[in-house]
Amino acid sequence: MIIMRLNPLTIKKIKRFKxxxxxxxxxxxxxxxILSSFFAEMLVNSRALIVFxxxxxxxxxxxxMNPGVKFGLDYDYxxxxxxxxxxxxxxAKGNWVILPPVPYNPYENDxxxxxxxxxxxxxxxxxxxxxxNVGRDILARLVYGxxxxxxxxxxxxxxxYGIGISLGSAMGYFGGKFDLFFQRIIEIWSNVPFLYxxxxxxxxxVPSFFTLILIMAFFxxxxxxxxxxxxxxxEKAREYVLAARALGASNSRIIFRHIIPNTISVIVTxxxxxxxxxxxxxxxxxxxxxxxxxxxxxxxxxxxQGWIHMDSWWIGSSVIGAMTITLVTVTFVGEAVREAxxxxxxxxxE
Amino acid sequence: xxxxxxxxxxxxxxxxxxxxxxxxxxxxVHAVDGLSLKIKxxxxxxxxxxxxxxxxxxxxxxLRLYNLSGGEVFFEGDNISGxxxxxxxxxxxxxxxxxxxxxxxxxxxxxxxxxxxxxxIIHKIGTAKTRRDxxxxxxxxxxLSGSAVTRFPHEFSGGQRQxxxxxxxxxxxxxxxxxxxxxxxxxxxIQSQILNLLLDLQSEMNLTYLFIAHDLSVxxxxxxxxxxxxxxxxxxxxxxxSVYKNPxxxxxxALISAIPVPDPSERxxxxxxxxxxxxxxxxxxxxxxxxxxxxxxxxxxxxxxxLKPAPGTRDEEHLVACHLVNSGK
Ligand SMILES: Nc1ncnc2c1ncn2[C@@H]1O[C@H](COP(=O)(O)OP(=O)(O)O)[C@@H](O)[C@H]1O
Ligand code: SF4
Ligand SMILES: [Mg+2]
Numbered sequence: 001m002i003i004m005r006l007n008p009l010t011i012k013k014i015k016r017f018k019x020x021x022x023x024x025x026x027x028x029x030x031x032x033x034i035l036s037s038f039f040a041e042m043l044v045n046s047r048a049l050i051v052f053x054x055x056x057x058x059x060x061x062x063x064x065m066n067p068g069v070k071f072g073l074d075y076d077y078x079x080x081x082x083x084x085x086x087x088x089x090x091x092a093k094g095n096w097v098i099l100p101p102v103p104y105n106p107y108e109n110d111x112x113x114x115x116x117x118x119x120x121x122x123x124x125x126x127x128x129x130x131x132x133n134v135g136r137d138i139l140a141r142l143v144y145g146x147x148x149x150x151x152x153x154x155x156x157x158x159x160x161y162g163i164g165i166s167l168g169s170a171m172g173y174f175g176g177k178f179d180l181f182f183q184r185i186i187e188i189w190s191n192v193p194f195l196y197x198x199x200x201x202x203x204x205x206v207p208s209f210f211t212l213i214l215i216m217a218f219f220x221x222x223x224x225x226x227x228x229x230x231x232x233x234x235e236k237a238r239e240y241v242l243a244a245r246a247l248g249a250s251n252s253r254i255i256f257r258h259i260i261p262n263t264i265s266v267i268v269t270x271x272x273x274x275x276x277x278x279x280x281x282x283x284x285x286x287x288x289x290x291x292x293x294x295x296x297x298x299x300x301x302x303x304x305q306g307w308i309h310m311d312s313w314w315i316g317s318s319v320i321g322a323m324t325i326t327l328v329t330v331t332f333v334g335e336a337v338r339e340a341x342x343x344x345x346x347x348x349x350e
Numbered sequence: 351x352x353x354x355x356x357x358x359x360x361x362x363x364x365x366x367x368x369x370x371x372x373x374x375x376x377x378x379v380h381a382v383d384g385l386s387l388k389i390k391x392x393x394x395x396x397x398x399x400x401x402x403x404x405x406x407x408x409x410x411x412x413l414r415l416y417n418l419s420g421g422e423v424f425f426e427g428d429n430i431s432g433x434x435x436x437x438x439x440x441x442x443x444x445x446x447x448x449x450x451x452x453x454x455x456x457x458x459x460x461x462x463x464x465x466x467x468x469x470x471i472i473h474k475i476g477t478a479k480t481r482r483d484x485x486x487x488x489x490x491x492x493x494l495s496g497s498a499v500t501r502f503p504h505e506f507s508g509g510q511r512q513x514x515x516x517x518x519x520x521x522x523x524x525x526x527x528x529x530x531x532x533x534x535x536x537x538x539x540i541q542s543q544i545l546n547l548l549l550d551l552q553s554e555m556n557l558t559y560l561f562i563a564h565d566l567s568v569x570x571x572x573x574x575x576x577x578x579x580x581x582x583x584x585x586x587x588x589x590x591x592s593v594y595k596n597p598x599x600x601x602x603x604a605l606i607s608a609i610p611v612p613d614p615s616e617r618x619x620x621x622x623x624x625x626x627x628x629x630x631x632x633x634x635x636x637x638x639x640x641x642x643x644x645x646x647x648x649x650x651x652x653x654x655x656x657l658k659p660a661p662g663t664r665d666e667e668h669l670v671a672c673h674l675v676n677s678g679k
Binding site for chain 1: 410413415438441442447449451455457459469502515518
């Protein structure tokens with residue numbers, strides 16, 4: 001078994017990162033947010049966590065749909081666990097239901113007979129941040145919207161890094177005509193008005209999650225490619241690369257074994273900023289209505305609602321608050337990573 | 351097969367220089383401009399000259415780390431000047447290099463074990479187990495403990511790093527080793543240790559050295575023959591003793607007179623060079639040394655002196671490129 005030996009330089013960088021309190025705590029918070037969003041079904045869901053009915057246990061969260069009749073109700077569609085919980089309590093036959101902390105899913109419209117949504121925050125109804133203008137729980141939509149945005153950004157990052165690292169290091173390493181050719185391509189590419197293209201495409205077809213990532217990656221690779229090209233170009237001229245060449249190392253060995261490991265700090269430093277960029281991009285597209293198709297939970301769409309329903313202050317302030325917390329934590333992480341990996345070149349925002 | 355391990359004929363190495371807003375080529379650095387050199391197997395040739403005169407470029411060009419601008423390089427009788435980098439890769443195990451800067455020439459992200467194992471991996475030699483034994487032997491041969499294997503370059507001193515560089519260079523038992531100022535970045539106190547190590551390795555492994563230095567005193571003990579370089583050209587070539595006892599070229603004489611002598615009564619007249627080394631971008635016409643030579647005369651400014659046997663010497667044992675010397679005055 002190969003135990004990964006961390007380079008002491010890397011260990012030093014990690015130590016330095018940990019010593020930057022603000023960034024390190026932001027990092028922990030961000031990881032917690034991401035991990036809990038992956039288990040969002042257990043925290044924010046209209047399905048119950050556990051149902052105890054006539055001596056049997058049921059776990060509806062990860063089961064297929066349970067029709068109402070299963071629990072002695074008179075309907076065939078999906079059980080309403082919030083009502084079931086009340087009913088079991090009233091019956092007091094020893095049956096019980098445990099609901100997630102937020103007992104709503106991001107799609108259901110919790111409508112009332114006597115009032116029109118949006119409803120303001122209410123602890124009694126467990127709409128902790130209120131509902132939007134069609135009665136959907138805002139917290140539920142924020143949580144699921146966050147999950148989509150973060151997965152979107154990470155996948156986008158993967159695409160951009162894949163293209164950026166392979167093309168950028170090839171350009172910087174081989175130089176010459178190959179480099180010149182792609183430099184021109186990049187120049188042309190970066191002059192294509194990215195937003196217009198997306199708007200045009202979105203007005204023809206409603207983009208799915210993956211087509212939207214592809215469209216974004218179609219433009220997003222440029223930044224990473226350019227950065228990696230520049231650092232590769234610099235590394236290539238260093239003597240340890242010449243030493244490897246003098247030993248007879250092949251080009252691919254030099255690139256993968258020497259140059260990329262030595263540019264890793266640039267690659268890592270870039271990541272948090274790419275993530276926040278991805279979140280902002282998706283939110284803005286959704287806000288403009290050119291992003292993911294409704295009713296996908298989306299911060300951009302909530303932001304738009306907040307803008308239209310200014311008097312329902314809880315909509316706008318919830319989403320702005322969530323965005324601020326997310327972007328600030330990501331920025332703090334990014335800043336600390338940058339500081340830890342390259343303390344000479346940058347200073348923190350004061 | 352030729353008696354020479356390395357033969358260099360009329361080597362030229364020019365580097366393009368770009369300038370202006372359009373990044374057009376505005377000139378070229380004449381780093382090496384018509385240099386010829388032969389090294390016999392098992393011999394050491396010292397290459398000496400001021401910094402910037404093109405020594406490193408010669409070392410890298412003979413190993414074909416560059417594509418030559420002109421001339422030929424023969425290694426073991428084979429012309430390697432036209433070979434592609436791919437064709438050269440297999441040959442590289444026979445010709446190695448020790449670098450001037452022991453900090454820059456080791457990859458900071460590799461352990462010492464990985465650094466020394468790399469030549470074996472590249473040339474697919476041995477198994478993981480035999481390599482590990484080899485690495486241990488190499489480390490102890492260059493005077494480092496086996497525990498170095500898992501450590502990283504920055505944990506070592508300059509001298510120790512240079513030992514690591516040497517271990518890597520000799521790992522595959524090369525025939526030719528270009529030593530590019532291997533001690534000039536080191537403390538004087540450890541220079542002689544490294545030089546002795548190189549001498550021991552040479553006799554053990556029958557290595558051939560092209561030994562580069564900017565200082566005559568360093569190459570004195572280690573070289574059989576010494577070539578003195580000025581601005582991309584060899585100005586004098588002879589055996590190590592004659593360089594000291596009978597320097598003929600005015601530039602060599604100036605270098606010798608700059609070496610401090612322990613006994614002041616022995617002091618000869620000191621030749622002090624005035625002016626700066628001219629730019630290799632536009633080397634002066636005629637003799638390249640004429641702008642600083644105390645003996646320069648009319649012919650020196652227009653006609654380039656050839657490197658040829660000095661009057662009164664046999665064969666090719668003492669070559670000089672100077673009108674004054676060659677005309678026998
Ligand atoms: N890759 C290069 N590109 C452009 N100029 C170079 C390059 N390498 C060396 N030179 C120039 O060639 C000349 C000789 O350099 P070098 O061989 O390093 O000298 P030395 O080793 O004797 O100090 C110098 O003027 C240097 O600036
Ligand atoms: S050729 Fe003339 S200038 Fe050159 S070294 Fe000889 S005397 Fe001096
Ligand atoms: Mg040099």
